[in-house]
Amino acid sequence: MSFQQGLSGLSAASKSLDAIGNNVANANTAGFKASQAQFADVYASSLTGAGTSQVGIGVKVAGVAQQFTQGNITGSNNPLDVAINGGGFFRMSDQGTITYARNGQFQLDKDGFIVNASGSHLTGYVANSLGVLSTGAPTDLNINTADLPPSESSKVTALLNLDSRKAAIDQAVNPFDVNDPATYHNATSVSVFDSLGNSHVLQTFFVKTAPLPADPAGTQATWEVYASVDGTLLPAPASGNIGSITFASDGSIDNAATTLPFANIQLPVATGAQTPIGGAAGISLDFAGTTQFGSSFSVNSLGQDGYASGRLSGFNIDNDGIITGRYTNGMSSTLGQVVLANFTNPNGLQPLGNNVWASSASSGAELVGGPGTGSLGSLQSSAVEDSNVDLTAELVNMITAQRFYQANAQTIKTQDQVMQTLVNLR
Template sequence: MSFQQGLSGLNAAAKNLDVIGNNVSNASTVGFKQSQAQFADVYANSLTGAGGSSIGIGVKVAQVAQQFTQGNITSTNNPLDMAINGGGFFRMDNGGEIAYQRNGQFQLDKNGYIVNPTGGKLTGYTANASGVLSTGAPAPLAINTADLTPQATSEVNAVLNLDSTGTALPAASFDMNDPTTYHSSTAASVYDSLGNQHTLQTYYVKTAAGTWNVYAASDGTPIPAAGTPVSTLTFNGSGALTGGGQFTVTAPVTTGANPITAAFDFTGTTQFGSAFSVNTLNQDGYTSGRLAGFNIGADGTILGRYTNGQSAVLGQVVLANFANPNGLQQMGNNLWTETATSGTPLVGTPDSGGLGVLQSSAVEDSNVDLTAELVNMITAQRVYQANAQTIKSQDAVLQTLVNLR
């Protein structure tokens, strides 16, 4: 009798409706991956092997397979939200237990850790105070909100043009307070070891053809002493710098910080018959700064921006991928865990080794296609009705047999 086939068909259609219903209910779940019920036919075993005219005894659910296709990317206003465009999973630390997710909705907890809505901590490579990443084992990522330590100026790079048409002046006549005793000057803001700002001035006096004395002052005080040059720049007949372009200036400070020792580099400076100009004048020091914001790059690097105009690496998000993602075990709350079937996780930085890239201030939508699911629901309903009809028909046949006299 075909009651068994019809009953297995009813069960299979009901399971299919369950899968479709779960897909539809999660159509708005960020990072959700839709599932598909896959079926297999069933045949009875025979002691002598299956014959050519064997009749199947129904259907069974072979597996419920998730479809790890890419969902749409939607922009958000949260800088901690991240969407994976491509393969891979976020690696989460749930109290020591490692889990994986595609949902990129994150926030900061009271300790500064990047966490998901259930409190799991996002893992990656942490950075020290100097912004150097520790690329060993991934660890929970935290946003360090401490002030950025000031850096004393150690280098000053200057590219100038000194006017070759200037009239040579006696070196002994230089007086920083008398503009008639020098040809031109520059001023650069430099910083001591405590982050205090100072003004380092340089003065240029042409003493002979192709020869210029350089004098310096810090906050209006001559260094090393009044009337003593810190270097002499020499130029050839083509106006190119030939000597004196690299020298060191030590400026004492009165703020309790260490003296400022700056190495000047005038490489590229010229002496042409045109007006004095400053093409480049920069230095490597800065004052302390507070964290003003941060952004996450496509490679997972978390870059902090500070109020002093500097930036520093705060960490790097890592992703994990598997040889067989369908072997992962679903744990709920948008999480999966590895199994023997999935294989071991392959951990790496985004945009490397087949892993996708990250897009910050965005999330990956569910990959459920509602239109397709509603059509599948109608099909599953018709299948259920057809299997019920086979049972009804078999019942009528059996009733006929019972009524024979």
């Protein structure tokens, strides 16, 4: 009798409708992956083997497979929302229990950990105080909100043009005086920082002197460079003179007559920080590339390598998972890196609900790495991966499953009529 086939068909159609209904219900669940009921035919076993005319006894559900295809990526206003574009899963930790997710809707908890809606911690590589990642075993990511320590200045670089048309100043008659603009041609300043992050103004002055005695034709010219810190002329030797720059007739620095950078410049401070700035080695001042052309004095670039302390003002997550902190002093520092995990057989993962899966013997061991490496996709911050459910396709599948259910019900009805005919035989 074919009641068994019809009943198994009804059961299979019901399971298919269950899977379709679950897909439709989660069409707006971020990171959700659609499921598909897969079926297999059933044959009775025989001691003498299966014959060529053997009829099957119905259908069974062989499995419910999730479809790990890419979902659409939608932008969001939360910088901690992260979408995976490609393969891999976020690696989550709930008090040491590791789970995996595609839903990248995260926020910070009160302790600075990056967590999902269930409170599980996002894992990755942490960075030390110097921004160097520890790429050993992944651990819970924590955003360090401590102030960025200051960095003491050690080098100043300047790229200038000194006006060759300026008349030389006879320093025997008009010696340099920091308070008398008539004793120098031009000046510029830059902020430098001591070991406590305090800012100090380093001012440099440029005085064109007469052509060198060994150059009566005037094919070379030299500029004396003086310096002060916080308005006070640098101490001896030479009452603030830190060096000289000699130019050739083409306006470039004559490297044979000029030694750059000016080294061991002592900048004393009285703030309780290390004095002089830079310690016994002082700081260096490099004018490489400076020119002397027949045009106005100009400062083309001026910089130094120190900075004050800064507070964390925000952070962002790059495509490679690097978490970069932005500080109020204009600096940035690496705070950590998000890692992804992948599996040889993602369909072997065990769904646990709450948008997470657990590894199993069927999935294989996790393969952990940085985003964009191996089979792992890249990340997109301020974005969320939508469900990969195609509602149009699911509605069509629902109609098909309904017809499948009706057809199997009809086979039971027909078999009932046949049986009724046999019972009524005289």
